[in-house]
Amino acid sequence: MVGAVSGCSHCDVLIAGGGPAGLAAAIALRQRGADVLVADALRPPIDKPCGEGLLPGSRDALERLGVDLDARDGVEFTGILFADGEASVCADFPRGAGLGMRRTVLHQLLLDRAAQLGVRTAWNTAVLLKANQPASVGGATCAYSWLIGADGHASRVRSWAGLNAGRLRGLRLGFRAHFHVAPWSSRVEIHWGPLGQAYITPVGPQEVCVAAITRQSGVRLGTFLESLPYLHAKLAGAATTDAERGALTLTRRLRSVTRGNVALIGDASGSADAITGEGLSMAFRQALLLADSLAAGGLDLYAARHAGILALPQRMASLMLLLDRYAWLRTRVLPVLAARPELFREMLAVHVGEQPMPRFLLRHGAQLGALLVAPGLA
Numbered sequence: 574m575v576g577a578v579s580g581c582s583h584c585d586v587l588i589a590g591g592g593p594a595g596l597a598a599a600i601a602l603r604q605r606g607a608d609v610l611v612a613d614a615l616r617p618p619i620d621k622p623c624g625e626g627l628l629p630g631s632r633d634a635l636e637r638l639g640v641d642l643d644a645r646d647g648v649e650f651t652g653i654l655f656a657d658g659e660a661s662v663c664a665d666f667p668r669g670a671g672l673g674m675r676r677t678v679l680h681q682l683l684l685d686r687a688a689q690l691g692v693r694t695a696w697n698t699a700v701l702l703k704a705n706q707p708a709s710v711g712g713a714t715c716a717y718s719w720l721i722g723a724d725g726h727a728s729r730v731r732s733w734a735g736l737n738a739g740r741l742r743g744l745r746l747g748f749r750a751h752f753h754v755a756p757w758s759s760r761v762e763i764h765w766g767p768l769g770q771a772y773i774t775p776v777g778p779q780e781v782c783v784a785a786i787t788r789q790s791g792v793r794l795g796t797f798l799e800s801l802p803y804l805h806a807k808l809a810g811a812a813t814t815d816a817e818r819g820a821l822t823l824t825r826r827l828r829s830v831t832r833g834n835v836a837l838i839g840d841a842s843g844s845a846d847a848i849t850g851e852g853l854s855m856a857f858r859q860a861l862l863l864a865d866s867l868a869a870g871g872l873d874l875y876a877a878r879h880a881g882i883l884a885l886p887q888r889m890a891s892l893m894l895l896l897d898r899y900a901w902l903r904t905r906v907l908p909v910l911a912a913r914p915e916l917f918r919e920m921l922a923v924h925v926g927e928q929p930m931p932r933f934l935l936r937h938g939a940q941l942g943a944l945l946v947a948p949g950l951a
């Protein structure tokens with residue numbers, strides 16, 4: 574249904590926002606039999622500035638949603654590389670592979686799955702929120718039992734429901750563009766430089782997605798790449814396949830993500846800096862949790878466990894933002910990891926949830942600390 578809201582006078586669950594979080598929630602809820610209406614102000618397939626890397630955990634969650642991805646939907650990557658011009662280190666995921674794929678391709682696959690399950694949709698149709706009134710769909714009344722705010726970082730559902738209280742840290746600006754060039758690595762490369770980080774995700778046989786994140790205002794992708802000679806050389810002569818787009822990224826922790834019959838999901842419900850590459854994975858896992866919770870009769874389970882999904886990505890974001898803020902720390906850490914790649918491998922295992930952080934710290938914390946104080950020992 575495009576832009577039409579007639580016949581939408583009632584649903585069990587109204588979802589404001591049909592991005593990855595909203596569609597994943599719709600799919601998970603339909604899988605449990607709920608009557609779901611998703612409304613989005615834009616028309617599909619919806620594009621958005623994103624690094625376009627799905628970590629192995631995202632793929633696991635998508636599989637549970639019945640969204641089967643295969644290598645033909647994008648390009649598989651086996652791990653992560655960190656480089657800063659002086660040193661580099663890489664490692665593969667302990668299990669599975671990531672998938673780089675265009676955001677529009679991902680959106681279309683989610684749409685197909687939602688349609689297959691009978692999710693009702695209203696595109697080009699905003700959910701309107703007025704104080705002390707129920708949400709309406711494009712101005713038309715729609716009775717709902719539950720309202721889910723999947724409306725992104727600047728969520729209006731969040732403000733309307735009085736759920737804005739919380740902490741917001743590390744506001745940065747992200748850009749992305751696609752370049753027509755054959756991927757040169759089987760890993761996502763994260764290049765650290767004076768302006769921030771640029772990461773390269775293979776998304777097609779002849780295409781890479783370049784995302785850059787910075788704290789500095791006034792910087793654009795071109796300036797950013799000029800500050801990273803290795804990348805600048807790799808992309809020299811490669812045409813961009815679309816226009817550069819920008820978006821904010823930040824780490825947000827809310828005091829609560831539910832109130833009454835309203836719940837938030839995806840970026841609306843909190844986030845970890847984009848450098849973690851965990852935004853989509855968190856949204857998909859939240860969708861599954863939300864559906865379990867409503868199937869159990871309410872939002873209590875979701876309210877209780879939501880923070881647990883954000884906790885590790887937010888901790889990893891804090892660590893990475895320390896490296897971003899303090900160049901002296903970064904210039905110590907990267908050579909140490911380059912000399913001890915097994916440490917980086919285990920850190921990656923922590924990042925993707927395959928190893929608990931306390932175990933890593935217990936096993937390697939003291940050694941890492943000593944190496945940072947006296948890097949010559951590495």
Ligand SMILES: Cc1cc2nc3c(=O)[nH]c(=O)nc-3n(C[C@H](O)[C@H](O)[C@H](O)COP(=O)(O)OP(=O)(O)OC[C@H]3O[C@@H](n4cnc5c(N)ncnc54)[C@H](O)[C@@H]3O)c2cc1C
Pocket residue numbers: 589590591592593594595612613614615619621622623624625626627628698699700701723724725726729746747748749784785786820821822838839840841847850851852853854856
């Ligand atoms: C530069 C950058 C790089 C990133 N890289 C990665 C990465 O590599 N891997 C990863 O997993 N994550 C990455 N992320 C994070 C990821 O993009 C987000 O976490 C993800 O888009 C969140 O999805 P969402 O559905 O919550 O929000 P969104 O994608 O923002 O969708 C929200 C939707 O709500 C709609 N909407 C808003 N208001 C209304 C309204 N009133 N009525 C109806 N519709 C409304 C909007 O039109 C939009 O479609 C990156 C983010 C940035 C900025």
